[in-house]
Amino acid sequence: MVSRVGLKDVAEAAGVSITTVSHVLNETPHVRVSPQTRQRVQDVAARLNYRPNRMARGLRTRSSGMIGLLTEEIATTPHAGRIILGAQEAASRHNLTLAIINSALMADADERREDVNALLDRHVDGIIYATVYHDVVSPPAELRSVPAVLIGARDRAGQVPSVVPDEQQGAHDAVLALAAAGHRRIAFAGNSDDVPATRGRRVGYLTGMAAAGLTVDPDLIADAESEPLGGHESASRLLAAAEPPTAIFCYNDRMAMGVYRALNDRGLRIPEDLSVIGFDDQQPIASGLFPGLTTVALPHYEMGAWAVESLAAQLAGTPTDGGSQPLRLPCPLVTRSSVAPVRTGPPSP
Amino acid sequence: MVSRVGLKDVAEAAGVSITTVSHVLNETPHVRVSPQTRQRVQDVAARLNYRPNRMARGLRTRSSGMIGLLTEEIATTPHAGRIILGAQEAASRHNLTLAIINSALMADADERREDVNALLDRHVDGIIYATVYHDVVSPPAELRSVPAVLIGARDRAGQVPSVVPDEQQGAHDAVLALAAAGHRRIAFAGNSDDVPATRGRRVGYLTGMAAAGLTVDPDLIADAESEPLGGHESASRLLAAAEPPTAIFCYNDRMAMGVYRALNDRGLRIPEDLSVIGFDDQQPIASGLFPGLTTVALPHYEMGAWAVESLAAQLAGTPTDGGSQPLRLPCPLVTRSSVAPVRTGPPSP
Numbered sequence: 001m002v003s004r005v006g007l008k009d010v011a012e013a014a015g016v017s018i019t020t021v022s023h024v025l026n027e028t029p030h031v032r033v034s035p036q037t038r039q040r041v042q043d044v045a046a047r048l049n050y051r052p053n054r055m056a057r058g059l060r061t062r063s064s065g066m067i068g069l070l071t072e073e074i075a076t077t078p079h080a081g082r083i084i085l086g087a088q089e090a091a092s093r094h095n096l097t098l099a100i101i102n103s104a105l106m107a108d109a110d111e112r113r114e115d116v117n118a119l120l121d122r123h124v125d126g127i128i129y130a131t132v133y134h135d136v137v138s139p140p141a142e143l144r145s146v147p148a149v150l151i152g153a154r155d156r157a158g159q160v161p162s163v164v165p166d167e168q169q170g171a172h173d174a175v176l177a178l179a180a181a182g183h184r185r186i187a188f189a190g191n192s193d194d195v196p197a198t199r200g201r202r203v204g205y206l207t208g209m210a211a212a213g214l215t216v217d218p219d220l221i222a223d224a225e226s227e228p229l230g231g232h233e234s235a236s237r238l239l240a241a242a243e244p245p246t247a248i249f250c251y252n253d254r255m256a257m258g259v260y261r262a263l264n265d266r267g268l269r270i271p272e273d274l275s276v277i278g279f280d281d282q283q284p285i286a287s288g289l290f291p292g293l294t295t296v297a298l299p300h301y302e303m304g305a306w307a308v309e310s311l312a313a314q315l316a317g318t319p320t321d322g323g324s325q326p327l328r329l330p331c332p333l334v335t336r337s338s339v340a341p342v343r344t345g346p347p348s349p
Numbered sequence: 350m351v352s353r354v355g356l357k358d359v360a361e362a363a364g365v366s367i368t369t370v371s372h373v374l375n376e377t378p379h380v381r382v383s384p385q386t387r388q389r390v391q392d393v394a395a396r397l398n399y400r401p402n403r404m405a406r407g408l409r410t411r412s413s414g415m416i417g418l419l420t421e422e423i424a425t426t427p428h429a430g431r432i433i434l435g436a437q438e439a440a441s442r443h444n445l446t447l448a449i450i451n452s453a454l455m456a457d458a459d460e461r462r463e464d465v466n467a468l469l470d471r472h473v474d475g476i477i478y479a480t481v482y483h484d485v486v487s488p489p490a491e492l493r494s495v496p497a498v499l500i501g502a503r504d505r506a507g508q509v510p511s512v513v514p515d516e517q518q519g520a521h522d523a524v525l526a527l528a529a530a531g532h533r534r535i536a537f538a539g540n541s542d543d544v545p546a547t548r549g550r551r552v553g554y555l556t557g558m559a560a561a562g563l564t565v566d567p568d569l570i571a572d573a574e575s576e577p578l579g580g581h582e583s584a585s586r587l588l589a590a591a592e593p594p595t596a597i598f599c600y601n602d603r604m605a606m607g608v609y610r611a612l613n614d615r616g617l618r619i620p621e622d623l624s625v626i627g628f629d630d631q632q633p634i635a636s637g638l639f640p641g642l643t644t645v646a647l648p649h650y651e652m653g654a655w656a657v658e659s660l661a662a663q664l665a666g667t668p669t670d671g672g673s674q675p676l677r678l679p680c681p682l683v684t685r686s687s688v689a690p691v692r693t694g695p696p697s698p
Contacts, residue, residue, distance in 0.1 A: 049491070051470050066448070066471065081430050088451045097471050099415070099448045102437045121400050122415065122446050142398070228637035254633050261639055264613060284603050285633065288577035290610055 005048045014044040025050070066097045067311060068119030071130040079280075079300040083130060083151060086304025094312045099124060113140040120145060126311035128304075129160075135196045147314035149307045153196075154326040161310055162326040163303045167197050170296040170331030171204025171249070172211065174277045177294070177333055178247045179212035182342035183275060187220035187245035189234035189255050201251055201279060220245050224255070231258025239266065246274060246342050253278035253285045256293055271340035281334050292336030299329040354397045363393040374399070415446045416660055417468030420479040428629075428649040432479055432500060435653025443661045448473060462489040469494060475660035477653075478509075484545045496663035498656045502545075503675040510659055511675040512652045516546050519645040519680030520553025520598070521560065523626045526643070526682055527596045528561035531691035532624060536569035536594035538583035538604050550600055550628060569594050573604070580607025588615065595623060595691050602627035602634045605642055605687075620689035630683050641685030648678040 007025070011018045016037060023031045024041040033041075044050075069087055071080055084100065091098045099122060103115045119127055120142060129139050130151035137153045139160065150162035178186050188205045191198040209216050219241040224230035231250060235258065238245055250256040256278035260270060268274055270291060278286060281297035306329065314320055356374070360367045365386060372380045373390040382390075393399075418436055420429055433449065440447045448471060452464045468476055469491060478488050479500035486502045488509065499511035527535050537554045540547040558565050568590040573579035580599060584607065587594055599605040605627035609619060617623055619640060627635060627644035635642045655678065663669055 049466075051466055084433075084449065085451055088449060092450075092467075097448050097450070097467065099446050100433065100437060101441075101446070102434055117398075117400055118441075118446065228633065228639070232639070254637060257633070257637055258639075282633070284577065284606070284631075285637075288603060288606055288634075290577070290581070290607075 005050045007050075009048060010041065010045050010050050013048060014041050016041060021045075063125055063315075064123040065095065066099050066122060066124045067091055067308060068099050068101065068122065068124035068127045069130065070101045070103055070115050070119065070127060072103050072132045079282075079298055080130075082300035083304040086301035086306075087128060087308050088304075090305040090308035090312075094308065096125070096308070096312070098308075109138075109140065113142060116140050116142045125315055128307040128311065130307075133195045147311050149310045150326075151303050151307050158324040161320050163306050163310075164196075164326045164328055165200075165298050165300075165303070165331050166328035167200025167331065168204040168207065169328070170279060170298075170333075171201040172208040173204075173331075173333050174249050174279070174296050175205055175208025176212055177335075177339065178249065178275060178277060179208070179214060181247075181275060181339055183245075183247040184214055184342070185217070185220060185243060185245045185247070186214065187222070187238045187241075187248045189231055189238065189248055189250045189259060190221060190223040191226040191251040191255075192223040192230070193226060198251070205249060217241075217243075219243075226252050227254050228258035228261070231255030232262045233258070235259040235262035239263075239268075247339070248274065248276050250276065250278045252280045253282040253293060253295055254280075256295070257285050257289065260289055260293075271338050273343065275339040275342075277333075277339060279331075286334070287336065289338075291338055294336045294338045295334050296331045297334050298331055302329050354399045356399075358397060359390065359394050359399050362397060363390050365390060370394075412474055412664075413472040414444065415448050415471060415473045416440055416657060417448050417450065417471070417473035417476045418479065419450045419452055419464050419468065419476060421452050421481045428631075428647055429479075431649035432653040435650035435655075436477060436657050437653075439654040439657035439661075443657065445474070445657070445661070447657075458487075458489065462491060465489050465491045474664055477656040477660065479656075482544045496660050498659045499675075500652050500656050507673040510669050512655050512659075513545075513675045513677055514647050514649075514652070514680050515677035516549025516680065517553040517556065518677070519628060519647075519682075520550040521557040522553075522680075522682050523598050523628070523645050524554055524557025525561055526684075526688065527598065527624060527626060528557070528563060530596075530624060530688055532594075532596040533563055533691070534566070534569060534592065534594045534596070535563065536571070536587045536590075536597045538580055538587065538597055538599045538608060539570060539572040540575040540600040540604075541572040541579070542575060547600070554598060566590075566592075568592075575601050576603050577607035577610070580604030581611045582607070584608040584611035588612075588617075596688070597623065597625050599625065599627045601629045602631040602642060602644055603629075605644070606634050606638065609638055609642075620687050622692065624688040624691075626682075626688060628680075635683070636685065638687075640687055643685045643687045644683050645680045646683050647680055651678050 007018050007021050011021045021041050024033055024038050025045060088098045101115050101118060126147040127143055128149055131137055131153045134153040136156045138156045148160050150160050152164055154162045175186055190202055222234040222237040224234045248259055250259055256276055259276055263270055263274055270276055278293045278295035281295045286293045286295050356367050356370050360370045370390050373382055373387050437447045450464050450467060475496040476492055477498055480486055480502045483502040485505045487505045497509050499509050501513055503511045524535055539551055571583040571586040573583045597608055599608055605625055608625055612619055612623055619625055627642045630644045630646035635644050
C-alpha cells in the first residue's frame with residue numbers, strides 16, 4: 001500500500017519546519033514566511049502530491065465539507081440515480097462530498113431518527129432528506145440540528161425548505177399539446193393508487209382540458225394500476241366507450257407501454273389512429289417504444305442540484321424562505337413521435 | 350436550528366466534569382469511575398440524545414468510518430442504483446458510511462486521479478471503484494494508498510481485487526433452458542457494440558449450444574444495436590432465415606422489447622409460436638412486457654455488497670487473494686412466461 005504524504009514529508013523534502021509547511025499550506029494569516037520559502041513549500045507539496053487532512057481541518061473549522069443524502073429506496077425508484085447525480089455534481093462545484101444513506105420505504109419514526117443520527121455522527125454540514133410517495137412528512141427533530149432540505153415532500157411543521165416536481169403543470173401542458181394538435185376527445189389513463197403524483201396529474205388533466213375549452217367526459221377517465229398491464233386495461237375500457245378517444249394521456253410511461261400494446265392488438269396505429277402522451281420520461285421505455293413516446297420529464301436531476309445549492313446557501317448564511325410552501329420545479333414536455341394531428345375522416349379499416 | 354448536544358452539556362446535567370464524561374462515554378481503559386457515576390453519565394447522555402463526535406474519534410483512531418464509492422455515470426446505467434444499495438446496506442452492517450463520487454464516463458486519467466484524491470481528502474478508509482464498459486482498467490496509483498476494490502473490471506496491474514458478473518455463465522444457462530424446452534434452432538440476437546458483456550454473452554451462447562449438443566447455424570446469429578430498434582432489426586433478419594428459429598436468446602431486455610414487437614407485427618405469439626429469453630432483468634421491461642420476459646439477472650446488489658465486505662475484511666487485516674483474477678458472481682435465470690416447449694406441428698396460421 002502506498003503511504004500517504006504528510007506535512008512531515010513536505011517539510012523534510014523542502015528543508016523547513018513542519019510549522020512552516022503548515023503555515024504556508026493552510027495560508028495562516030499574520031505569519032511571515034519569505035516568498036521564496038513559500039514558493040518552495042508549494043512546489044514540493046505539488047510534486048509529492050500532498051493532500052491536506054480534511055478531517056483535521058474539519059475539527060478546526062467545525063465543518064466536515066460533507067452533505068448527507070438520505071433517500072428512500074434508492075433501488076426501487078427508477079429516477080433516484082438522477083437525484084443523486086444532480087446532488088453530487090452540485091456538491092462537487094461547492095467542494096462538498098456527498099454521503100448517502102438509504103432509508104427503508106416503510107421505516108418508522110425511530111428508524112428515520114437513527115438514519116439522521118448516523119449522518120450527524122459523521123458531522124455532515126447539511127442533510128438532504130428525499131422521499132418518494134408523500135405529500136407531507138414530519139422528519140425527525142434531529143434533522144434541524146444542521147441545515148436541511150426536503151426533496152419530494154413538504155415539511156408538516158413548515159420549517160424545512162422543500163422542492164417537488166410540478167406534476168400538475170406537467171399534466172396540464174401535456175393535455176394542451178394534444179389539444180393544440182386538434183384533439184377534443186382526450187382520455188386520461190390514470191393511476192388507481194392514491195399517491196401525490198396521482199392527484200397532481202389528475203388535476204393537471206382537468207385544468208388542461210378546461211384551459212383548452214374542452215369538456216371532460218367521465219367515460220374518458222379510466223384509472224388502473226400504474227403498470228403496463230394497468231395501461232392495457234385502461235385503454236381497453238377507453239376504446240370501448242360509446243364515443244372513443246382520439247388521444248390518451250397516460251399517468252406514466254409504464255401505463256403507456258400497455259396502452260401501446262392494447263392499440264397494437266386492435267390494429268390501431270400510433271399516432272395515425274390515436275395519439276398517446278406518457279409521463280416520467282422513463283428510459284428505456286420512452287425512447288424504446290415504437291414510435292418513440294412523447295412524454296413529460298421529471299426534474300430529478302434539477303431537484304438534487306437545487307437541494308445542494310439550497311444547503312450551500314444556508315451554510316453561507318443566506319436566509320431561506322422557510323418551508324411553508326415547496327418550490328415546484330417544472331416538468332417539461334419531451335416531444336417524440338406519438339402525437340399527430342387529429343384524424344378528420346373515418347378511421348382506417 | 351437545534352444545537353447539538355456536547356460533552357459539556359452531559360457533564361453539566363450529570364453534575365460531573367467533562368473529563369469524567371469523556372472517560373465514561375469513550376470507555377477509556379484504566380480509569381476509575383464509580384459504577385453509580387458511570388450509570389448516571391450514561392443515562393444523561395441517552396436522555397439528551399448525546400452523539401459522539403466521530404470526526405474527533407477519527408483523528409484518534411486514524412479511521413473515518415467512511416467508504417468512498419467512485420462510479421461512472423450513475424444516472425446513465427440502469428442498475429447503478431442496485432450497486433449503491435448493496436454497498437450501502439453492507440456498509441451499514443459494518444457501521445461504515447458510504448460517500449459517493451460520480452466520475453464522467455469518458456474521464457481521462459487526470460480526472461480519475463482527482464476523483465480518487467477527493468475521496469482520500471475525506472480520509473475514506475477504503476475505495477470502491479466501479480466502471481461500466483471495460484474489461485480491464487488501470488486505476489490511478491493513489492487508489493492503492495487505501496484498501497480498494499474494483500466493480501465491473503479487473504485491475505491491469507493485478508493488484509486490486511475485483512468483482513464482475515459472470516456474463517458467460519448467464520448466457521450459457523439461458524441457452525440450456527431453451528434446449529431443455531426442446532428447442533434446437535435457438536437464435537442469438539447479439540450486440541454489435543464491442544463491450545465486455547457482448548463477448549461474454551456470445552461465448553456463453555456458443556458454449557451453451559455445444560453443451561446441449563446443438564450445432565450453431567450462422568444464419569441464426571444477428572447482431573444489432575443493443576436497443577429496442579436493434580432487437581426489431583435482428584428479429585426481422587432471423588425470421589427471414591431459410592429455416593427460422595423457434596427460440597431467440599437476446600443480448601439484453603431492451604433488444605427483447607424490439608423482438609416482441611417484430612413478432613407481434615407478424616402475428617406470431619410468444620411463447621406459443623416462439624420462445625424468447627432476455628438478459629439484465631431490467632425493469633419495467635422484463636415484467637412489463639406481455640407475456641412477462643424470462644431473462645437473466647445481473648448481480649449488481651451482490652457486487653456492491655461484496656465490494657464493501659471485501660474492504661471490511663481488508664480493513665480488519667484479512668489478506669486478500671489479490672487482483673489477478675476477478676471474482677465472477679453468478680447471473681441467475683429469472684423465469685417468467687416467454688418460454689414454452691417447442692412446437693412439434695406446423696406453425697399456426
